[in-house]
Amino acid sequence: MTMFKDAPTSTAAGGAEGGRKLSIAEILEIVVGKDLPVRFTAYDGSSLGSPDATFHLNLRSPRGTTYLVTAPGDLGLARAYISGDLEIIGAHPGNPYEVLRVLGEQLHFNRPTPRELAHIARSLGWDVLKPIAPPPQESLPRWRRIAEGLRHSxxxxxxxxxxxxxxxxxxxxxxxxxxxxxxxxxxxxxxxxxxxxxxxxxxxxxxxxxxxxxxxxxxxxxxxxxxxxxxxxxxxxxxxxxxxxxxxxxxxxxxxxxxxxxxxxxxxxxxxxxxxxxxxxxxxxxxxxxxxxxxxxxxxxxxxxxxxxxxxxxxxxxxxxxxxxxxxxxxxxxxxxxxxxxxxxxxxxxxxxxxxxxxxxxxxxxxxxxxxxxxxxxxxxxxxxxxxxxxxxxxxxxxxxxxxxxxxxxxxxxxxxxxxxxxxxxxxxxxxxxxxxxxxxx
CATH class of the missing domain: 3.40.50.150 (Vaccinia Virus protein VP39)
Known part of the structure; x- marks a missing residue:
């Protein structure tokens, strides 16, 4: 079930008509489809997934979106979660095993078309797409660790x-x-x-x-x-x-x-x-x-x-x-x-x-x-x-x-x-x- 606040009920891809700006939830729908196994809400008021879902992901700020789009995959998700910009409701932060299990078993990713990617980029804007400093718990990337010596020195x-x-x-x-x-x-x-x-x-x-x-x-x-x-x-x-x-x-x-x-x-x-x-x-x-x-x-x-x-x-x-x-x-x-x-x-x-x-x-x-x-x-x-x-x-x-x-x-x-x-x-x-x-x- 797909639910958007102040957004049409048609698919997100269809929302490209007329160049209308996509909501965060519509962008997520392009990437993972309608059948999200958890509830998702975002700071722009949009949402996706059933309100009755056991787990609820709440994207709280544009900074969290930046983390997600500039480091796709586990690194971006970790940055958003560790920084507090992505909140998991229904799972204890010390033990998010169950929500990770549900996402791993039921979440399926789609590859956006070039047209969809361009529309996503326009909707998000340059400020969100520009990389920012990661959370302080993060180590330097491998190529920057050379100041500490050669690898495994x-x-x-x-x-x-x-x-x-x-x-x-x-x-x-x-x-x-x-x-x-x-x-x-x-x-x-x-x-x-x-x-x-x-x-x-x-x-x-x-x-x-x-x-x-x-x-x-x-x-x-x-x-x-x-x-x-x-x-x-x-x-x-x-x-x-x-x-x-x-x-x-x-x-x-x-x-x-x-x-x-x-x-x-x-x-x-x-x-x-x-x-x-x-x-x-x-x-x-x-x-x-x-x-x-x-x-x-x-x-x-x-x-x-x-x-x-x-x-x-x-x-x-x-x-x-x-x-x-x-x-x-x-x-x-x-x-x-x-x-x-x-x-x-x-x-x-x-x-x-x-x-x-x-x-x-x-x-x-x-x-x-x-x-x-x-x-x-x-x-x-x-x-x-x-x-x-x-x-x-x-x-x-x-x-x-x-x-x-x-x-x-x-x-x-x-x-x-x-x-x-x-x-x-x-x-x-x-x-x-x-x-x-x-x-x-x-």
Whole structure:
């Protein structure tokens, strides 16, 4: 059902007769058709969609229109939403999962004709079509980040990690929960708690790495030290490395509070600066997404160089469902969430692991577990919304709600996956000295 205030009920394309200026809702109808699955209203008084729709999108200002038309797709929508120019009514800003699901399943885009595009441009006017500064939460585009160094240089990687992780430890405590773990949990059932599933993930990694008391573990990209502390509690000597100063500070305090300082250390350091070698195991949980696909040979080569013969590596990271797509992230993810982040398929990762001489012994996909993990984080953000907004501001809190809800959908729909790859550094004669069959509890 199409409803316009002070506008004819004919289709928007037909409204071109006589050069009449189109309303915002008429422009939207050209792009998505009449069957909008949500209610839409705009600052010019026009509307589209059923008044009885569960969700209502309200475009509040010309600035929001500028964001939408100058960056079509997810980046423009994110800008309008984060800035407050596009209001979602019927969904909590900390958890817009349901409205994103409805739009993803039912919204279909049309390609306007050249004549329609010209009419849209005339109707909007130059002032609306002229690009403007994005919301302050947005990172610079890739081509302008050169001032921070070449892509995936130590300096630029440090800045990218700072953008995402040095938001506020207090904010992350509210969103992630007591585990302070910002990576996929391993669920044994859909009704398992987030905390139990995160503990289960650390247990799974620990057992896959065949660690025992007295062993030495290097955990690169260690975050707030969840894996570091899990292993240290079991008598393993651990070094963790993170490029986030706030993570390192939080982790060192947690280590001291648990009385683990004799076994565990988290360094504010690039993983490439870790000098020690001869580790029994190396874990990389959620780092590979940040290092760049073209750096995989040196990355896995570094890991191999840190292992003793017979040592094990576990790589846990987000992947694409195939090995064909461009590795670069989309506009919203790159500019608001993971600057310079890149994803590829598990096949490419396994190939690179093998090509440096490590032997892959096992791999598995935890895609559904990541969807459940993200749902848990969204619930936490929604439940602690007021405190999160007070800590980081509404715009930044909206970024995380939008990112996590959208990512949950992505994992549910197999747009992205989460793979764990286990490999061993063989001895000189090709010996692995491992059990013949998997030695861990799945």
């Amino acid at each position: 130590k300096t630029r990687d440090a800045e990218s990690i700072h953008h995402h992780y040095d938001v506020s430890n207090t904010f992350y405590e509210k969103v992630l929960g007591p585990s302070m773990t910002y990576t996929c949990a391993a669920y044994e059932s859909e009704d398992q708690s987030l905390e139990d599933a995160q503990e289960n993930k650390y247990r799974l990694v620990f057992e896959k790495l065949n660690l025992k008391e007295g062993d030495r573990l290097l955990d690169i990209g260690c975050g707030w030290g969840g894996m570091v502390r899990y292993a240290a509690r079991r008598g393993v000597k651990v070094i963790g490395a993170t490029l986030s100063a706030e993570q390192a500070q939080w982790a060192q305090k947690a280590i001291a509070d648990e009385g683990l300082s004799g076994l565990a250390e988290v360094r504010y350091s690039d993983y490439r600066d870790v000098a020690e070698t001869g580790f029994d195991a190396v874990s990389s949980i959620g780092l590979t997404e940040h290092i760049g696909v073209h750096n995989y040979p040196s990355y896995f080569g570094f890991i191999k160089s840190k292992l003793r013969d017979g040592g094990l590596m576990l790589n846990h990271c987000i992947t694409r469902p195939d090995n064909k797509h461009n590795a670069r992230a989309g506009g919203f993810i790159d500019r608001y969430v993971f600057p310079d982040g890149e994803l590829t398929g598990s096949g490419r990762i396994i190939t690179e692991v093998q090509d440096v001489g490590l032997e892959v012994r096992h791999e598995e996909n935890l895609r559904e577990s990541y969807a459940l993990t993200l749902a848990g984080w969204c619930r936490n953000l929604e439940a602690n919304w007021d405190e999160c907004v007070a800590e980081v501001g509404e715009g930044t809190a909206k970024v995380w709600g939008l990112y996590m809800a959208g990512s949950q959908l992505g994992f549910e729909r197999n747009v992205v996956q989460l793979h764990q790859v286990l490999a061993v550094k063989l001895g000189a004669d090709g010996e692995a000295n491992l059990p013949l069959r998997p030695w861990w509890r799945a």
